[in-house]
């Protein structure tokens with residue numbers, strides 16, 4: 001079976017390193033003239049998947065924007081994930097789950113088991129319980145060719161006090177988590193099945209993460225566009241980890257509206273390539 005790392009590499013080599021976030025914010029639904037309902041979220045997300053087709057290889061629905069509509073929202077999320085995957089897009093479910101091992105097994109089953117109605121190619125997780133608490137989800141992902149992205153240095157400014165503080169190992173919390181992930185990918189040829197999330201709102205040098213460690217570790221990088229990170233500055237921001245980056249944008253594309261999304265995606269791609 002092809003691993004998630006290999007599939008992600010092919011998607012990036014084919015379509016470039018941009019990922020489109022499928023985030024139906026209430027403000028975007030209003031801007032699009034759609035109802036603030038599961039049906040509105042469905043219409044926005046399915047239109048975004050259509051615009052993504054042939055322009056990006058990866059999409060990332062943030063599940064909170066569906067969850068807020070309860071069961072109806074989850075039904076839409078199932079449809080959006082299924083539709084995107086059927087179109088050949090890789091789907092990262094941005095669920096940001098984290099818990100003790102036995103519960104992580106259930107989260108893995110929900111988002112990564114091929115038989116689950118929410119089955120995605122990868123999910124985001126929080127590992128403040130220690131990366132090994134995610135072992136059951138990691139094992140399940142490996143078995144089925146799926147992946148996980150571990151939050152290490154997030155894009156929001158409030159995160160710094162925690163994530164850049166020095167842990168018991170002498171490294172920053174972010175640096176230690178990134179190292180733990182990289183160690184699990186060691187020995188992989190190309191990209192491993194475990195990635196890290198590093199925000200694009202400040203240079204990696206400030207996070208305490210050693211970019212050299214990330215040669216085999218894909219880096220999901222949100223924070224470009226609406227949050228201020230510049231795609232054209234990707235190499236300056238990520239330094240020696242730049243080649244591992246998948247740059248994620250949501251509002252800066254979706255905010256261009258139904259008819260403007262395709263052009264916005266093309267403009268973002270050009271900015272990345274420049």
Ligand SMILES: O=C(O)c1cc(=O)[nH]c(=O)n1[C@@H]1O[C@H](COP(=O)(O)O)[C@@H](O)[C@H]1O
Pocket residue numbers: 021023062094124153154155156197198199222223224225226227248249250251252
């Ligand atoms: O894991 C994420 O994707 C994530 C991590 C992070 O540090 N910062 C961050 O913004 N995100 C997500 O990335 C998306 C950013 O959206 P825009 O700011 O609209 O491009 C949202 O879905 C966030 O939940």
